[in-house]
Amino acid sequence: MRIKGPTTNRVRRHEAEEPARSGVYAPTAILPAPPPPPSRPPRSLGDLSTAPAEDIVSVTADHFSQSEALKRKQRGSMRALLGHLSTFPGDTWQERWEASGHDGGRPVGDAAGDNRPLRTKLNCATGQAFALRLVRPTLLGFRCNRFFHYSPWFRGVAQDPLLEEFCRRADLLPMSQARRTRTKFDVCCALTVFGIDLKDLTPEALLHYAVESRRHELAGEKTSFAGTLAWPILHEMGHFPASAPVACAVPLPAGRSPSRKPSTVTSSTTVRCATCWSSTSAAARRTWTTRLCGS
Numbered sequence: 185m186r187i188k189g190p191t192t193n194r195v196r197r198h199e200a201e202e203p204a205r206s207g208v209y210a211p212t213a214i215l216p217a218p219p220p221p222p223s224r225p226p227r228s229l230g231d232l233s234t235a236p237a238e239d240i241v242s243v244t245a246d247h248f249s250q251s252e253a254l255k256r257k258q259r260g261s262m263r264a265l266l267g268h269l270s271t272f273p274g275d276t277w278q279e280r281w282e283a284s285g286h287d288g289g290r291p292v293g294d295a296a297g298d299n300r301p302l303r304t305k306l307n308c309a310t311g312q313a314f315a316l317r318l319v320r321p322t323l324l325g326f327r328c329n330r331f332f333h334y335s336p337w338f339r340g341v342a343q344d345p346l347l348e349e350f351c352r353r354a355d356l357l358p359m360s361q362a363r364r365t366r367t368k369f370d371v372c373c374a375l376t377v378f379g380i381d382l383k384d385l386t387p388e389a390l391l392h393y394a395v396e397s398r399r400h401e402l403a404g405e406k407t408s409f410a411g412t413l414a415w416p417i418l419h420e421m422g423h424f425p426a427s428a429p430v431a432c433a434v435p436l437p438a439g440r441s442p443s444r445k446p447s448t449v450t451s452s453t454t455v456r457c458a459t460c461w462s463s464t465s466a467a468a469r470r471t472w473t474t475r476l477c478g479s
Contacts, residue, residue, distance in 0.1 A: 214428060216392035219378050219385065225317065226381050228341050232318050233276045237266040240277075244312055247341065258312075264302060265309035268295050269319075278319050287325035307331045315341045320379045323393070327373070327402050335365070338372040346423075347371070347382045353417045367413040374411065387428045390415060394432060 229247060232240050244262045245255040266277075274280035286292055292310045296302035311331030313319055315338045339347060354367045374393040375382060390411050397403045397410035415432035418424050 214387050214391055216395045217388040218392050219380055219389040222380050222384055225379050226342065227317060228343055229316060232316065233278060235277075237263065237270070240266060240316075240318065244309075244316065247316075248312055248337065261305040261309040262312065264305045265292065265313060268292065268306065277313075281319040281321070286328070287322040289324045289328045291328045291330070293329065312337060314338075314376050317341070317376075317379070321377060323373075323377045323396050323402070324400055326377055327397075327400070335368045335372045338376065342375075342381070344381055347375075350382060350414075350417060350421065350423075353421065354414070357413060357417075359413075363413065367417070370411045371414050382423070385418070385423070387415075387424050390418070391432060 229243055232243065235243075241259050241262045245258040249255040249258045269277060269280040269284060272280045272283040274283050281287070284292075292306045293303040296306055307330050310329050311334050314321060314326060315334065335351075339351065350371060351368050354364050357364050357367065370393070371382070371385070374385065374390060377393075378385070378389060380389075394403070394409040394411045403410040409432060412432045415424075416430055419428060419430045
C-alpha cells in the first residue's frame with residue numbers, strides 16, 4: 185500500500201550546512217618534478233660565478249688540501265679545468281660550462297685526449313667544481329664524469345646540519361658499506377644537479393631524480409631506481425610530509441615491461457608505514473631494501 189502524502193517524484197538536492205574541510209580528501213599521488221630554483225642558491229664558500237680563475241684556484245686549494253704539496257696539486261688541477269672552460273663563451277663559469285657541451289654527456293676528461301695525467305686532473309677538478317657550486321651540471325653532465333669521494337667533498341663544502349643528520353642515519357642502514365655510500369651519494373648528487381640544499385628537496389624532486397637516473401641507466405641496473413634507500417630515511421626524519429609514501433617503492437603490475445618507467449608514486453605503493461619501518465627487524469629491513477634496489 186502506497187502512503188499518500190505531499191510528495192513528488194523529483195529528487196531535491198540540499199546544500200551542505202557547512203563547507204567541506206579542504207585538504208581532507210587531497211590525493212597522495214606524487215608526480216616527478218624538479219624543484220623550483222632557489223631564490224638564494226647555496227654558496228657556502230661565497231659566490232664564485234664570476235670570480236677570476238686564480239681566486240677559484242686559491243679557494244679550492246685552501247679548502248680541499250692541508251699540506252702544501254697537495255695544495256700545489258689541487259692548484260694545477262683546477263687551473264687545467266678553468267683553462268679548458270675559458271675557451272668557451274660566457275660571462276659566468278656556468279655559462280661557459282653550458283657552452284662547453286659537457287651537459288650532453290661528454291666527459292670533461294675527454295679534453296685531455298691521450299694525456300692520462302691531465303685527464304686525472306680534469307676529473308678531480310670537475311668534481312670539486314661541482315661541490316663548490318661553481319657550476320651546476322645536468323644529471324647526465326654530472327654522471328658522465330669520473331671522480332671519487334664526491335659525497336665527502338660536497339658535505340665538507342655544504343656544512344649542512346640537516347644533510348649531516350641524513351648521512352648519520354644512512355650509515356646505520358643494515359646493509360653493505362657500498363649501498364650506504366650510494367645512498368649518501370644519491371642525495372648529494374641530486375642536490376648538486378638541482379642547485380639546492382637538502383631543506384628544498386621535495387618528494388617530487390627525489391622521484392624526478394630517480395626516474396631520470398633510470399632513464400639514463402645510471403641507477404646500476406635498468407630495472408632499479410636511484411634514491412630508493414634515501415626516501416624512507418627522509419620520511420622518517422620528518423623531512424617529507426606525512427601524506428607522502430614512506431618509500432619510493434614502485435611495483436610493476438603484471439604485463440608491464442620493466443623498461444617502462446612509472447609516472448607516479450602513490451600511497452598504495454607503500455608497503456610499510458613509518459612506525460613499522462622504525463620497529464622492523466634488521467633482517468626484514470635488509471630484505472625489503474634489497475628488493476627496492478632491484479637486486
